[in-house]
Amino acid sequence: MRLGLVLGYWGAAPTPGFVELAQEAERLGFDSVWTAESWGSDVFTPLTWIAAHTSRIRLGTGIAQLAARTPTATAMHAMTLDHLSGGRMLLGLGLSGPQVVEGWYGRPFPRSPLTAVREYVEVIRQVLRREKPVTLDGRYHSHPYAGSDGTGLGKPLKPILHPLRAELPILLGAEGPKNIAQTARIADGWLPLYWSPERADLYAEPLAAAKPGFMVAPMVHARVCADVEEGLAPIRAMLGFYIGGMGAQSRNFHADLMARMGFEAEARRIQELFLAGRREEAIAAVPTAFADEISLVGPRERISERLAAWHASPVTDLLVTSRDSQTLRTLAELVL
Known part of the structure; x- marks a missing residue:
């Protein structure tokens, strides 16, 4: 099982010391470092800055949002950074x-998310393989553009830049069973949001079509500390926000995922409280058991014991969300 460092996206200002933390992860033997984007900092620029200050660690977007760029623009970012980093890019x-x-x-938002993702990936694959000009007769990502509001003058093109790797790894963030099953068919890896090694059987069927070498890389909040409840407090606060507020009451993918994991009543209660403006109560309603099983929190001995279940699961890469150097060192010692 490899280790990755998750840096996420910036808040009101750049995260202090993010380059130094990535360098420390590289020294400790971490395989990858991951950035994110939401509606603030973008996902590629900090990763490029990290690439310039490291030499070995792989560079992952976790995740690049599809709506932010056309698939060809995303492919341009990926193959450019892959060249600059000497082939370290994970998309x-x-x-x-x-x-x-x-x-x-x-x-x-696409009415058929599965189709939108599949077409997006197909366009990127065509760009990276550079076998011929990009063409796709699609519902969302036709190339050339085929809409009635266009000029009709578009012509198929292939990239001027020769990609460093035609098979640059593509991973998808997917939560629903159908999305996970499609990910196993069309991608090189999966980025689960909430992964519980105790419930790995939930994903056995959707992952059945995965090819050899397929990455299963969940993001895991980790903290070495004496008090488990105290260590879980910021994780419960994060879950309260995502499950309660990152979506409408009728459509919240995070809440739906928590429900599928056996916490349906709790997920709906968190939503109800958060959307009513009772944020602190929503956070308090996050079950400690749920926060704990998707995290690695507590004394070193406890984390060591709990890692056995992660090793026994299909997980290939443990992507650690932590800005604490001691936690990173401890995990490197226990895992690597």
Whole structure:
């Protein structure tokens, strides 16, 4: 099982010391470092800055939002950074949700998400393979553009730049069973949001079509500390926000995922409280058991014991969300 460092996206200002943390992860033997985007900092620029200050660690987007760029623009970013870094790029992609896609990017959320993702990946694959000009007769990502509001003058093109790797790894963030099953068929890896090694059987069927070498790389909050409840407090706060507020009451992918994991009543209660403006109560309603089983928190001995279940699961890469150097060192010692 490899280790990755998750840096996420910036808040009101650049995260202090993010380059130094990536360098420390590289020294410790971490395989990858991952950045993110939501509606603030973008996912590629910090990763490029990290690439310039490291030499070995792989560079992942976790995740690049599909609505932010056309598939050809995303492919341009990926193959450019792959060249600059000497072949270290991992392209993680995801749809996000209707609230962000329509509220921030000003674009319609696709009525058929599976089709939209499949076409997006297909266009990127064509760009990276550079076998012929890109063409796709699609519902969402036709190339050349075929809409009635166009000029009809578009012509198929292939990239001027020769990609460093035609098979640059593409990973997808997917939560629903159908999305996970499609990910296993068309991608090189999966980025689960909430992964419980105790419930790995939930994903056995959707992952059945995965090819050899397929990456299963969940993002895991980790903290070495004496008090488990105290260590879980920020994780419960994060879950309260995502499950309660990152989506509408009728459509929240995070809440739906929590429900499928056996916490349906709790997920709906968190939503109800958060959307009523009772944020602190929503956070308090996050079950400690749920926060704990998708995290690695507590004394070193406890984390060591709990890692056995992660090793026994299909997980290939443990992507650690932590900005604490001691936690990173401890995990490197226990895992690597």
